[in-house]
Amino acid sequence: MALWGGRFSTGPAESVFALSRSVHFDYRLAPYDLRSSLAHLSVLEGSGLIDKGDSAKIAKVLRDLMTEVSNGDFGIHEDDEDIHSALERAMMERIGDTGGKLRAGRSRNDQVATDLRLFSIDHMLHIAGLVTELQSALLAKAKEYADAPAPGFTHLQHAQPILFGHELAKHVHAFARDLDRINDWLARTSYSPLGAGALAGSSLPLKPEETAKLLGFNGAIGNSIDAVSDRDFVAEALFILAMVGVHLSRIGEEWCIMATSEFAWAKLDDAFSTGSSIMPQKKNPDMAELARGKAGRLVGNLTAVLTMLKGLPFAYNRDLQEDKEPLFDSIDTLNLVLPAVTGMVATTAFNRKKMAEAAPAGFSLATEIADYLVRKNVPFAQAHEAAGKCVAIAESQNKELHQLTETEFQSVHKDLDVAVRTVLTVDGALSGRTTHGGTAPSELKKQFAELENQIKSAQSIISNEAKSFSEMMGG
Numbered sequence: 001m002a003l004w005g006g007r008f009s010t011g012p013a014e015s016v017f018a019l020s021r022s023v024h025f026d027y028r029l030a031p032y033d034l035r036s037s038l039a040h041l042s043v044l045e046g047s048g049l050i051d052k053g054d055s056a057k058i059a060k061v062l063r064d065l066m067t068e069v070s071n072g073d074f075g076i077h078e079d080d081e082d083i084h085s086a087l088e089r090a091m092m093e094r095i096g097d098t099g100g101k102l103r104a105g106r107s108r109n110d111q112v113a114t115d116l117r118l119f120s121i122d123h124m125l126h127i128a129g130l131v132t133e134l135q136s137a138l139l140a141k142a143k144e145y146a147d148a149p150a151p152g153f154t155h156l157q158h159a160q161p162i163l164f165g166h167e168l169a170k171h172v173h174a175f176a177r178d179l180d181r182i183n184d185w186l187a188r189t190s191y192s193p194l195g196a197g198a199l200a201g202s203s204l205p206l207k208p209e210e211t212a213k214l215l216g217f218n219g220a221i222g223n224s225i226d227a228v229s230d231r232d233f234v235a236e237a238l239f240i241l242a243m244v245g246v247h248l249s250r251i252g253e254e255w256c257i258m259a260t261s262e263f264a265w266a267k268l269d270d271a272f273s274t275g276s277s278i279m280p281q282k283k284n285p286d287m288a289e290l291a292r293g294k295a296g297r298l299v300g301n302l303t304a305v306l307t308m309l310k311g312l313p314f315a316y317n318r319d320l321q322e323d324k325e326p327l328f329d330s331i332d333t334l335n336l337v338l339p340a341v342t343g344m345v346a347t348t349a350f351n352r353k354k355m356a357e358a359a360p361a362g363f364s365l366a367t368e369i370a371d372y373l374v375r376k377n378v379p380f381a382q383a384h385e386a387a388g389k390c391v392a393i394a395e396s397q398n399k400e401l402h403q404l405t406e407t408e409f410q411s412v413h414k415d416l417d418v419a420v421r422t423v424l425t426v427d428g429a430l431s432g433r434t435t436h437g438g439t440a441p442s443e444l445k446k447q448f449a450e451l452e453n454q455i456k457s458a459q460s461i462i463s464n465e466a467k468s469f470s471e472m473m474g475g
């Protein structure tokens with residue numbers, strides 16, 4: 001059923017209808033559309049624009065439709081254009097012309113903008129919850145390997161020894177920033193477009209502030225043209241989701257490398273790896289690869305929406321219908337990837353022995369020599385040079401730094417004595433790095449405690465928000 005037949009002599013051409021149609025994807029807005037219709041109805045009734053009897057009839061249909069939608073019983077018709085027209089069609093089928101009263105003062109322009117905000121808030125909260133589950137899995141793993149030395153890398157080359165728990169915990173920080181982003185996105189997104197009508201507001205006595213409150217928003221948007229045209233909240237949500245995806249892709253890459261037989265640091269659980277159809281011996285890190293690969297579509301979805309918005313005239317243009325599929329896709333993608341990565345992280349076993357053996361390899365303790373000289377007041381540039389010479393000697397003689405002789409140390413720098421050997425151990429290098437956020441065990445302990453508190457507080461904020469959102473949806 002079209003919502004706009006009056007001034008036309010024919011219906012749309014088949015190709016026009018096919019291109020305009022969005023109900024096959026925007027049906028997902030149904031619960032939010034019905035909920036915002038209830039809010040709109042209550043304002044129409046409050047202003048005396050719909051009498052109590054009609055209002056009760058309409059409200060009953062809206063509630064019936066809510067139940068049907070949530071049971072999967074609501075049927076879309078061939079000629080439904082979008083979810084807004086499908087729901088209005090169903091309303092008219094049930095109570096005839098009375099159903100048409102609900103459209104007073106409302107356009108699909110403010111309607112779809114409202115629905116999509118509600119949809120986004122609901123789903124971003126869900127994603128936020130999944131992110132905290134992944135954080136918990138990462139933090140638990142980090143604690144399990146809190147005392148395991150491993151080489152840290154720069155340029156994928158051994159750099160300095162670190163504790164493996166420190167290595168794992170870094171990911172928790174990245175996701176904490178994503179949660180922060182969701183939190184402030186939420187504060188910015190929580191304004192209602194309803195009441196803006198097509199673009200100019202309404203001559204009817206509507207109360208946008210009141211509908212906003214009924215829908216759990218913090219307020220109504222201050223400009224009706226902006227209200228129907230703004231999709232910043234979609235673009236921002238897509239950026240946050242892409243950023244989460246990029247963080248997941250870096251975990252994915254790390255896991256792929258650690259699971260190679262050359263590294264053999266990570267042993268994936270059978271339930272979180274896959275086999276090959278031709279090579280029976282294979283155990284592949286497909287979850288890690290998909291975590292890496294899915295980042296592409298998440299970035300693509302953000303690009304699609306920003307490009308669609310660029311240069312778009314005001315107010316509503318049909319281009320805006322292109323906001324939904326990218327958003328739905330990014331949300332669906334993360335709903336799949338996050339739990340799989342959480343499971344993969346939680347079930348991976350790491351080879352402490354291999355990591356510990358690798359920790360001092362590649363002269364990763366060379367910085368200790370430089371720092372030792374700095375503590376003896378040697379300027380760092382000179383100290384760096386001296387440490388480099390030690391590496392060159394050790395390399396040419398095929399030995400480790402602590403195996404250099406006293407004469408060799410002395411030949412490099414007069415302040416370099418054999419006592420330097422005391423810092424040329426992995427334990428020494430680790431426990432010395434006590435700066436805030438450093439890899440020393442004492443710092444790691446503090447870091448874990450802070451992360452644990454952060455995760456707990458994020459979880460409580462998210463569950464409170466989700467609770468009030470679902471109470472609001474229950475109407």
Ligand code: ARG
Pocket residue numbers: 022026082108109112316318320321322
């Ligand atoms: N399906 C449309 C969308 O998603 C709803 C708004 C249609 N408004 C209009 N003026 N044609 O954008």
